[in-house]
Amino acid sequence: MTELTSLTIAAAREKLLKKEFTALELAEAHLAAMERAKDLNAFITVTSDVARERAKESDKRLFAGQGGALEGIPLGIKDLFCTEGVLTTAASHILDGFTPPYESTVSQKLRDAGSVMLGKLNLDEFAMGSANITSYYGPVKNPWKAKGRNVELVPGGSSGGSAASVAAHLVMGATGTDTGGSIRQPAAFCGIVGVKPTYGRCSRWGIVAFASSLDQAGPMTRTVRDAAIMLRAMSGFDPKDSTSAQLDVPDFEAALGKGVKGLRIGIPKEYRPAGLSPELAVLWDKGVEWLKSAGATPVEISLPHTKAALPTYYIVAPAEASSNLARYDGVRFGLRVPGKSLDDMYAKTRAAGFGAEVRRRIMIGTYVLSAGYYDAYYLKAQKVRALINQDFTDAFEKVDAILTPTAPTPAFGIGEKSDDPIAMYLNDVFTVPASMAGIPGASVPAGLSADGLPLGLQVLTRRWDEETLFRVCQVLEDAAQFPLLPAV
Amino acid sequence: MGYIIKGEKHDWELVVGLEVHAQVISKAKLFSGASTDFGAGPNAQVSFIDAGMPGMLPVLNEQCVEQAVKSGLGLKAKINKRSVFARKNYFYADLPQGYQISQYDQPIVGEGILVLDMPDGSTREIGIERLHLEQDAGKSIHDLHPQKTYIDLNRSGVGLMEIVSKPDIRTPEEAGLYLKKLRSILRYLGTCDGNMEEGSMRCDANVSVRPVGSTELRTRCEIKNVNSVRFVMQAIEHEARRHVEVYESGGTIDQETRLYDSNKGETRTMRSKEFAHDYRYFPDPDLLPVEFDDAFVQRIKAELPELPDDKKARFTSAFGLTAYDAGVLVDEKASADYFEEVAKGRDAKLAANWVISNLFGVLNKQGVNIGDSPVSAKNLGRLIDLIADDTISGRMAKEVFEIMVDTGKAPDAIVEERGMKQITDTGAIDAAIEKVMAENADKVAQYRAGKTQVMGWFVGQVMKATQGKANPAVCSELLKKKLEA
Numbered sequence: 001m002t003e004l005t006s007l008t009i010a011a012a013r014e015k016l017l018k019k020e021f022t023a024l025e026l027a028e029a030h031l032a033a034m035e036r037a038k039d040l041n042a043f044i045t046v047t048s049d050v051a052r053e054r055a056k057e058s059d060k061r062l063f064a065g066q067g068g069a070l071e072g073i074p075l076g077i078k079d080l081f082c083t084e085g086v087l088t089t090a091a092s093h094i095l096d097g098f099t100p101p102y103e104s105t106v107s108q109k110l111r112d113a114g115s116v117m118l119g120k121l122n123l124d125e126f127a128m129g130s131a132n133i134t135s136y137y138g139p140v141k142n143p144w145k146a147k148g149r150n151v152e153l154v155p156g157g158s159s160g161g162s163a164a165s166v167a168a169h170l171v172m173g174a175t176g177t178d179t180g181g182s183i184r185q186p187a188a189f190c191g192i193v194g195v196k197p198t199y200g201r202c203s204r205w206g207i208v209a210f211a212s213s214l215d216q217a218g219p220m221t222r223t224v225r226d227a228a229i230m231l232r233a234m235s236g237f238d239p240k241d242s243t244s245a246q247l248d249v250p251d252f253e254a255a256l257g258k259g260v261k262g263l264r265i266g267i268p269k270e271y272r273p274a275g276l277s278p279e280l281a282v283l284w285d286k287g288v289e290w291l292k293s294a295g296a297t298p299v300e301i302s303l304p305h306t307k308a309a310l311p312t313y314y315i316v317a318p319a320e321a322s323s324n325l326a327r328y329d330g331v332r333f334g335l336r337v338p339g340k341s342l343d344d345m346y347a348k349t350r351a352a353g354f355g356a357e358v359r360r361r362i363m364i365g366t367y368v369l370s371a372g373y374y375d376a377y378y379l380k381a382q383k384v385r386a387l388i389n390q391d392f393t394d395a396f397e398k399v400d401a402i403l404t405p406t407a408p409t410p411a412f413g414i415g416e417k418s419d420d421p422i423a424m425y426l427n428d429v430f431t432v433p434a435s436m437a438g439i440p441g442a443s444v445p446a447g448l449s450a451d452g453l454p455l456g457l458q459v460l461t462r463r464w465d466e467e468t469l470f471r472v473c474q475v476l477e478d479a480a481q482f483p484l485l486p487a488v
Numbered sequence: 489m490g491y492i493i494k495g496e497k498h499d500w501e502l503v504v505g506l507e508v509h510a511q512v513i514s515k516a517k518l519f520s521g522a523s524t525d526f527g528a529g530p531n532a533q534v535s536f537i538d539a540g541m542p543g544m545l546p547v548l549n550e551q552c553v554e555q556a557v558k559s560g561l562g563l564k565a566k567i568n569k570r571s572v573f574a575r576k577n578y579f580y581a582d583l584p585q586g587y588q589i590s591q592y593d594q595p596i597v598g599e600g601i602l603v604l605d606m607p608d609g610s611t612r613e614i615g616i617e618r619l620h621l622e623q624d625a626g627k628s629i630h631d632l633h634p635q636k637t638y639i640d641l642n643r644s645g646v647g648l649m650e651i652v653s654k655p656d657i658r659t660p661e662e663a664g665l666y667l668k669k670l671r672s673i674l675r676y677l678g679t680c681d682g683n684m685e686e687g688s689m690r691c692d693a694n695v696s697v698r699p700v701g702s703t704e705l706r707t708r709c710e711i712k713n714v715n716s717v718r719f720v721m722q723a724i725e726h727e728a729r730r731h732v733e734v735y736e737s738g739g740t741i742d743q744e745t746r747l748y749d750s751n752k753g754e755t756r757t758m759r760s761k762e763f764a765h766d767y768r769y770f771p772d773p774d775l776l777p778v779e780f781d782d783a784f785v786q787r788i789k790a791e792l793p794e795l796p797d798d799k800k801a802r803f804t805s806a807f808g809l810t811a812y813d814a815g816v817l818v819d820e821k822a823s824a825d826y827f828e829e830v831a832k833g834r835d836a837k838l839a840a841n842w843v844i845s846n847l848f849g850v851l852n853k854q855g856v857n858i859g860d861s862p863v864s865a866k867n868l869g870r871l872i873d874l875i876a877d878d879t880i881s882g883r884m885a886k887e888v889f890e891i892m893v894d895t896g897k898a899p900d901a902i903v904e905e906r907g908m909k910q911i912t913d914t915g916a917i918d919a920a921i922e923k924v925m926a927e928n929a930d931k932v933a934q935y936r937a938g939k940t941q942v943m944g945w946f947v948g949q950v951m952k953a954t955q956g957k958a959n960p961a962v963c964s965e966l967l968k969k970k971l972e973a
Binding site for chain 2: 081082088095098100102104204205206207208209212213239240241242243319325329331332333342343346369370371374
C-alpha cells in the first residue's frame with residue numbers, strides 16, 4: 001500500500017493514465033494512511049465518502065481517456081476553504097456546524113481538474129498562528145522528530161495540517177493559505193515544498209478571510225514539480241474576487257528544467273538577525289553555492305526596511321482581521337450563546353467562540369483602527385508597507401530572485417513559545433516581507449539540522465514571475481537531495 | 489433673512505445641513521448580483537455576499553458607479569476620477585458583515601450646487617458637500633414577536649447615494665424645498681425614484697441655531713431617518729426651538745443623534761455622545777479604488793437629460809412664463825413634458841394657465857399623477873385650439889374640460905355631440921338681438937337715455953336666447969351698434 005502513497009503527483013498522474021492502478025485504489029491507500037496516522041491530528045474532517053465517490057468518477061473519466069490535470073490525485077484541503085456540503089470550521093469553535101452551500105473558487109478548480117478531496121485539514125484558528133497550536137480542534141503534530149528525543153514538535157502554521165499530512169504521505173498535495181508565512185514556514189518545518197504565489201494569482205473567493213490584502217492560497221507538495229502542477233490548476237482570474245488578476249496562467253511545469261544559468265540571485269544582508277540558527281546560516285551559504293555552481297550569480301543586496309516588516313504586519317493583518325471577523329456574531333450561522341440583549345449575545349458568543357490568539361488579534365486590530373490611533377498605527381503601517389514594497393522593486397532591478405532562509409529555526413516542541421506571542425511572531429520574520437509586498441515566495445526543503453530536523457530555504461521573485469521561482473526552487477531541490485520521510 | 493426664532497434674550501437664526509440617503513436605481517445591489525426590486529417576500533433577494541457568509545467577496549456594480557456620476561453631474565459637482573471604498577465598522581443584527589461598505593475620505597463626487605426655487609420667484613443656492621456610494625443595511629422587525637427580532641436582508645447591500653449638503657439651509661421651508669428639488673433632479677436623471685414612503689429616499693437633518701448676526705457654528709444634533717418632507721420641516725422647527733430654549737435657560741446642547749416623533753411633535757435622544765460609535769473606517773482591502781477616465785464622465789454627460797433649472801430657464805425665456813409658473817411646471821419631468829406638448833404651436837401662457845390652474849387642480853383632487861391624467865396633453869391642446877379659433881368661448885371651454893375629465897373624450901367630439909359650438913354668425917346673433925330689442929322697448933329707451941349699464945342685461949338676454957352659444961365679444965359689439973344706431 002505504501003507504494004502508492006510514496007508516489008509524487010507527477011508519477012501518479014502517469015501511472016493512472018497507464019491504468020497501473022485506479023483512482024479509487026489510490027484514494028483508499030491514502031485513506032488507510034490517514035487512519036494509521038490519526039495521531040498527527042492533521043485532519044478536522046475526513047471525507048472518505050466524498051473521496052470514494054469522486055475517485056470513482058475519476059476512474060470513469062480516466063477509463064474514457066478523459067480527465068483533467070489532476071485526475072484522480074488525492075488532495076487535502078485546508079479547512080479555511082469553504083467546501084460545499086462539507087463542514088468548514090477555520091479551526092474555530094465559532095463556526096460550529098457551519099456547512100457552506102458553496103465551494104471556494106480554488107477548491108472548485110482543483111475539483112474541476114479531477115482531484116479527489118480526502119478531507120479538511122487542521123490549521124491555526126482563522127489561520128492565526130505559526131505552530132498550529134491555536135486550533136480549537138487541538139494541535140497538529142509534526143511527523144518529524146528530533147534524533148534521540150521523543151518530543152512532539154509543532155508542524156509550523158498556520159497550514160500545519162497541510163504540511164504534516166503532505167510530509168507524512170497522507171495526501172499527495174494540499175492547499176495552504178499564506179498571510180504572513182503560513183504556507184512557507186510549515187513547509188520548512190515539515191520538510192516539504194510550499195509556494196505562496198503572487199497576491200492575486202489565486203482567487204480568495206470562498207476562503208475564510210483573515211487579512212484580505214495579504215491572504216493568498218498556494219500548493220503544498222513533496223516536490224517542486226508537484227507544486228507547479230498544482231498551482232497551475234489553482235490559479236486564474238476570478239470575476240468574483242476584485243483583487244484577482246486578469247492574467248493568463250503560465251504552464252509553470254514547462255518552466256522546470258530551464259536551470260538558473262545567467263540568473264542573478266540576491267542575498268539580502270538584513271536577513272541575518274541575532275536569532276538565526278547557525279545551522280540555517282550555514283545552509284543558506286550552501287544554497288548560494290548550489291545556485292552558483294548551476295550558473296547563477298549571487299549578488300549581495302539590501303532590503304533596508306526588513307526590520308520594520310514584522311511590526312508593520314502586526315498592525316495591518318490584525319486591523320483587517322478585526323473587521324473580517326465581525327461577521328461571526330452568532331446571528332446567522334455557527335455558534336450562538338444566548339444573552340440578555342443583542343450586545344450580550346454578541347459578547348458571550350464571541351468570547352466563547354474565539355480562542356485567545358484570535359481575541360488578541362481582534363483587540364490589536366480594533367485598537368489600531370480606533371479614532372485617535374489610526375494615523376499613528378494603521379496609516380503609518382500603510383506607508384511603511386509601501387517602503388517595503390519599494391525595497392523589493394529596487395532589489396529586482398538588480399537581481400532575478402532572492403534567496404533567504406524560510407524560518408529562523410527548525411520546528412520546536414509543542415508548548416514551547418506558547419506563552420510569548422512575540423517569540424512566536426518572530427517565526428515569520430523572513431516570510432512576512434514578501435507577504436507585505438505581494439510577491440511570490442516558496443520554501444524548499446534544503447537540509448537537516450544536526451538533530452535531524454528539516455530546514456527550508458526561501459526563494460522570492462518578482463510579481464507574477466512564478467516561473468523563475470520554480471526554476472530556482474528546482475535547482476535547489478536537485479542539489480539538496482532532501483531525505484523525505486518514508487510513507488507511514 | 490425671513491426666519492427668525494424670537495427668544496427672550498436673542499433673535500436666533502437656524503443653521504441646517506441635510507444628509508439624504510437616495511437608493512440608486514439599479515437592477516442589482518451595489519456589490520452583489522441580487523435583485524433590488526421593492527416588495528419581495530422577506531429574505532427573498534439575498535445573496536451569500538449580502539448575508540455576510542464566510543469567504544464571500546464584494547464586486548462593485550458598475551451601473552451604480554454610473555448612476556452616482558450622473559447624479560454628481562446633475563448637481564454640477566466635482567467628479568472624482570479616483571475614489572475609495574472604506575469599511576464603516578459597527579455591530580448590528582441587520583448588518584451581516586459587521587461593517588458597511590461606504591466611502592469615507594475619498595468620495596466619488598465632491599462639491600456641487602443645488603438651486604432652490606423660492607415662492608417669490610427668486611432662487612437661492614445651497615452648497616453640496618459631497619455624494620458617496622454605500623451599501624444599505626437590512627431591516628430589523630421588532631413587532632412580530634415579544635422577545636425576538638426578525639431580520640429581512642432584502643435591502644442589505646442595496647446601493648445608496650449619501651448626498652450631504654453644506655450647512656447653508658436657514659429655514660424649515662428651505663429644507664423642504666431642498667428635498668423636493670433634490671428629488672426632482674434625481675428623478676429627472678433616473679438615478680433614484682425619490683419615494684420617501686417606500687424608504688428609497690431618507691433624510692437626516694443636522695440642526696443648530698446661533699444668534700442672528702453671528703457666523704459661528706454651534707453644536708448640532710442629528711435627527712435621523714425622517715420619512716417625509718413635511719416631517720423634516722416640522723422636526724427642524726421643533727429641534728431649533730428646543731435649542732433656543734436650552735441656550736436661553738443657560739444650558740448647553742450636547743452633540744447627539746435624535747429621533748423625531750411626529751405624533752408628539754418633538755425630538756428625543758436616540759444615542760448620546762457617550763454611546764457614539766467609533767466606526768474605525770479603513771479602506772476596504774477586498775475592493776480596488778474606483779478609477780475612471782474623462783471619457784467615461786463625458787459619455788455620461790452627453791446622455792444627461794435637460795434638468796429642471798435649464799428647463800425652467802427655457803420656459804421663462806422661450807415661452808415668456810413667469811419664474812413661478814415655470815418652476816411649478818418643471819418640478820416633475822412628466823409635467824414639463826405634458827406642458828410642452830400642450831404648448832407646442834399654441835399660446836404658451838394660455839397653455840401654462842390651463843395646465844397649472846385647471847389640470848393640476850383636477851389631479852390634486854383625484855390624487856393621481858400626471859401620467860394617469862384623465863385628460864391627455866393632445867386633448868387639452870385641442871381644447872385650446874377650439875378657444876383660439878372661436879369655436880367655443882372660454883366659459884364654454886371650462887364646461888367642455890369638465891366633461892373631458894369625466895369621460896376622457898376629445899373636446900371636438902364633446903362640442904359636436906352636445907352642440908356646444910359658439911355662434912359667431914352675425915346673422916343669427918342679429919336676429920336674436922332684434923327680437924330681444926323688440927320685446928324690451930323700455931330697456932332700449934333707458935339705454936338710449938344714457939343708462940348704458942343695461943348693456944350687461946342685454947348681453948345676458950341674447951346669450952340666453954342662443955343657449956349660451958353666442959360669442960360674447962361679437963354679441964356685445966353688435967348690440968352696441970344697434971342700440972346706438
